[in-house]
Amino acid sequence: MVGLAITAAILFLIWYFSSVVIYILVSAVLAIMGRPLVSWLLKLQIAGKSMPRWSAASITLVVIMSVMMAVFSLFIPLIFNKINEFAHLDFPSVLASVEEPIAHAQAYMQHTFAMPETNFSLTDTLATTIKSFINYDTINNTFTSIINIALSTLITIFSISFITFFFLKEDGLFYSMVTAMFPERLQQNVTRALDSITVLLSRYFTGLLTESLILMVVISTVMILFGMKTDNALMIGLIMGVMNVIPYAGPLIGGVISAFIGIVTPIEGYTAIASVVIICCTLFCIKGFDDFVLQPTIYSERVKAHPLEIFLVILMAGYMAGIVGMLLAIPSYTVLRVLAKEFFSEFSLVKKLTQNI
Secondary structure, eight states: OHHHHHHHHHHHHHHHTHHHHHHHHHHHHHHHHHHHHHHHHHHOEETTEEOOHHHHHHHHHHHHHHHHHHHHHHHHHHHHHHHHHHHTOOHHHHHHHTHHHHHHHHHHHHHHTTOOOOSOOHHHHHHHHHHHHSSHHHHHHHHHHHHHHHHHHHHHHHHHHHHHHHHHHSTTHHHHHHHTTSOGGGHHHHHHHHHHHHHHHHHHHHHHHHHHHHHHHHHHHHHHHTTOOHHHHHHHHHHHHHHTTSTTHHHHHHHHHHHHHHHHSOOTTSOHHHHHHHHHHHHHHHHHHIIIIIHHHHHHHHHTOOHHHHHHHHHHHHHHHHHHHHHHHHHHHHHHHHHHHHHOTTSHHHHHHTTTO
């Protein structure tokens, strides 16, 4: 009973301070990644003296942030150029490139569903719909949103950097913060749980990052081989790589955006429709294999859970909390499994679900 009350209180605090918890967890992961560099720097001898730990932590933090900023700086101009291109989009010429296939689609719909001859135009309807989404106000709002996101990102980066520095400077600080919230008789269980959570989540996030980078490179390369301009190919690869962090729903959203890019800027030597077909077929083959074969297997191996178990958890999380739920499903489920093993191991269901941890 006491264990249930403690678990409920912890889950409530995690939910209530979710932003701070995310900052701490990300900082803890970064500290784990940077710990080998800190250890190496501490072993260096400069004029017969070892480097202070705060200096090693500072250098390590700068290296981590520099790598991240270097990666982001490669894509920021790409994103703003594409937004500017959409802002000056010539809709009549874009619609003209797909007018004939749309007319065929309208005729097929009228024939198949026995629709009466009317003045309804699928082309005009699509044009009106697209213009309602992409116009001056939409672009302006998007730009404003990007500025707000950028400001929030700066605050996030500062917060994570500050926390990561102290995690690197004071080894074991993260564990001390967490175990301090528990009675002394439970601290050993909490320490074991933290060990398992740290290992499993580190494996999960590094695997997800590696998978997204590989996916981005493969998709961009295939698009370039088909003759797509490099900036458009990189943009599609970036979109699919970022959307890859959202299981199942993310690639679908990314695919729609990628298809729109194919309509607006077709592959050289192909029509807009042919470009969309090439993009969709490429993404379907690459991402379909990744989603339904690689991801369940990789996720299950890294977090020590059955592939069907992972799939069902993602579906339930998506039903309860939408895309955000799908995004947080596996990390949250991993934490819950580890806590259940440490505090509720006497239940047969818990034993079954946590036998591989």
